[in-house]
Amino acid sequence: MKYMLLIAGDESAAEHAEDGCGGWSEEMTARGVIRGGGGLRPPAEATTVRVRDDQVLLTDGPFAESKEQIGGFCLIECADLDEAIEIAAKHPAAGYGTIEIRPLWPQ
Amino acid sequence: MTGAHEVHEMHGAHEAVDRAFRDEWGQVVATLIGVTGDWDLAEECAQDAFAQALQTWPRDGVPERPGAWLTTAARNRATDRLRRAAVGAAKLREVAAMERVQAGEPGNDGPDHDGTVPDDRLRLMFTCCHPALALEAQVALTLRTLAGLTTAEIARAFLVGEHTMSKRLTRAKQKIRHAAIPYRVPPAHLLPERTPAVLAVLYLLFNEGYSASAGADPVRAELSGEAIRLARVLTRLMPDEPEAVGLLALMLLHDARRSARFDAAGDLVLLEDQDRTRWDAGEIGEGTALLDAALRRGSPGPYQVQAAIAACHAAATRAGDTDWAQIAALYGELVRLAPSPVVELNRAVAVGMADGPAAALPLVEALDASGRLAGYHLLPAVRADLLRRLGRAADAAAAYRDALALAPTGAEHRYLRRRLAEVTEES
Numbered sequence: 138m139k140y141m142l143l144i145a146g147d148e149s150a151a152e153h154a155e156d157g158c159g160g161w162s163e164e165m166t167a168r169g170v171i172r173g174g175g176g177l178r179p180p181a182e183a184t185t186v187r188v189r190d191d192q193v194l195l196t197d198g199p200f201a202e203s204k205e206q207i208g209g210f211c212l213i214e215c216a217d218l219d220e221a222i223e224i225a226a227k228h229p230a231a232g233y234g235t236i237e238i239r240p241l242w243p244q
Numbered sequence: 245m246t247g248a249h250e251v252h253e254m255h256g257a258h259e260a261v262d263r264a265f266r267d268e269w270g271q272v273v274a275t276l277i278g279v280t281g282d283w284d285l286a287e288e289c290a291q292d293a294f295a296q297a298l299q300t301w302p303r304d305g306v307p308e309r310p311g312a313w314l315t316t317a318a319r320n321r322a323t324d325r326l327r328r329a330a331v332g333a334a335k336l337r338e339v340a341a342m343e344r345v346q347a348g349e350p351g352n353d354g355p356d357h358d359g360t361v362p363d364d365r366l367r368l369m370f371t372c373c374h375p376a377l378a379l380e381a382q383v384a385l386t387l388r389t390l391a392g393l394t395t396a397e398i399a400r401a402f403l404v405g406e407h408t409m410s411k412r413l414t415r416a417k418q419k420i421r422h423a424a425i426p427y428r429v430p431p432a433h434l435l436p437e438r439t440p441a442v443l444a445v446l447y448l449l450f451n452e453g454y455s456a457s458a459g460a461d462p463v464r465a466e467l468s469g470e471a472i473r474l475a476r477v478l479t480r481l482m483p484d485e486p487e488a489v490g491l492l493a494l495m496l497l498h499d500a501r502r503s504a505r506f507d508a509a510g511d512l513v514l515l516e517d518q519d520r521t522r523w524d525a526g527e528i529g530e531g532t533a534l535l536d537a538a539l540r541r542g543s544p545g546p547y548q549v550q551a552a553i554a555a556c557h558a559a560a561t562r563a564g565d566t567d568w569a570q571i572a573a574l575y576g577e578l579v580r581l582a583p584s585p586v587v588e589l590n591r592a593v594a595v596g597m598a599d600g601p602a603a604a605l606p607l608v609e610a611l612d613a614s615g616r617l618a619g620y621h622l623l624p625a626v627r628a629d630l631l632r633r634l635g636r637a638a639d640a641a642a643a644y645r646d647a648l649a650l651a652p653t654g655a656e657h658r659y660l661r662r663r664l665a666e667v668t669e670e671s
Contacts, residue, residue, distance in 0.1 A: 216424075216426070218374075218376055218423045218426065238423075240422055240423045240424065
């Protein structure tokens with residue numbers, strides 16, 4: 138099963154941007170469950186794109202202005218939701234932010 | 245010609261199907277989910293198997309092992325359906341492999357197999373009560389798949405529309421499937437956090453039924469019976485889990501008081517005023533014995549402590565004989581194990597009975613000041629009772645009025661109004 142871990146946090150999470158993952162990436166890479174991922178620069182630098190009536194519409198900023206913003210993501214592949222929960226719970230960001238686990242459509 | 249004997253047999257067969265439904269539904273569904281991985285298919289095939297039993301048992305007699313017969317019949321239906329749906333050969337082989345695990349064909353219920361169907365109900369319980377599902381979905385799934393209630397019945401029991409309940413069940417099953425919630429008993433390291441979720445669902449079911457007023461839908465009242473049945477299954481499947489045994493003991497000790505809890509008019513009768521001869525001695529005896537067995541394991545938990553409190557009440561043949569000091573101590577233990585303001589309020593009530601209202605009032609007032617029970621009608625109700633016993637009639641009346649403004653059901657309203665009338669007459 139493939140899951141996307143969406144890591145969200147409020148503004149205070151920004152101070153953890155340089156923290157790294159405290160061995161999490163190394164452990165999960167060794168386990169062979171990581172399929173990709175990365176940390177995102179702040180939502181202030183986001184550009185949102187929509188195409189309506191052949192017009193490209195751009196907005197400065199993220200999808201929605203909300204208290205919690207996505208600050209990183211990680212694509213994992215593992216046995217089931219229990220393993221995905223265990224992987225997510227071990228991520229340092231789970232200690233100060235929130236991690237949403239989203240199963241992917243099968244390909 | 246149909247003689248009296250055959251009529252009797254036929255009646256017996258219908259009863260046997262009813263009994264099998266109660267006893268075997270969960271196991272048949274659980275086994276089918278285990279094999280097919282398809283929750284809807286499992287339910288439909290279980291339903292078909294029971295329909296088939298209703299047709300053939302009156303004619304051919306009740307099989308020696310109804311559970312094995314039903315599981316085989318359901319598995320055959322699943323094979324048929326999967327074949328018609330042209331699923332892969334691998335899945336069909338898997339379903340067929342069940343035959344080797346579990347001998348016994350419908351109509352061939354010979355003594356050559358021991359009827360042991362691998363019991364998948366524990367897997368089903370843990371999956372239904374997976375914390376990634378919302379509590380209301382956990383409850384609904386448990387009732388549908390393990391207890392065999394229909395969607396309409398579950399909807400009625402929880403006072404929501406059938407459409408809402410149907411959507412809730414569908415969404416939960418889709419999440420299990422698409423998010424790959426595993427169909428299993430969690431490994432040992434996860435059990436301490438997952439077992440309480442299963443116990444909590446069963447206790448919620450019990451309480452929903454137990455709190456149903458006299459005029460409520462019978463389906464709702466029957467929830468307590470379903471919870472007890474499922475707790476019995478759980479204790480058999482997890483014999484080393486003292487909290488599961490504690491929960492079953494707790495339910496039995498509460499259920500023993502069921503018929504004494506409401507008077508002829510449907511009014512709630514307080515514990516101290518209940519006719520204790522109407523308590524079910526059988527349930528009290530079983531609950532107490534289970535509790536003793538659980539406590540001997542030396543690993544107390546919230547359910548065992550609550551059962552111990554219920555056992556203290558059950559042991560008193562007159563309300564005046566209640567060992568309130570012991571109950572207050574047990575509530576102290578419960579506050580430690582499972583802190584909650586409601587438990588603290590109950591502890592205050594016990595202290596009030598053991599050491600007098602003057603000792604309890606400061607505890608209640610501290611709770612009140614903390615605001616943690618804001619809007620909970622029993623807080624002012626308890627305060628009112630303590631004030632009444634202290635002879636402070638005017639303060640008591642004010643507190644009864646506060647409680648009345650918050651009380652949810654008719655019976656409790658009537659009780660509080662009676663008390664209010666008493667204190668206003670006295671003053």
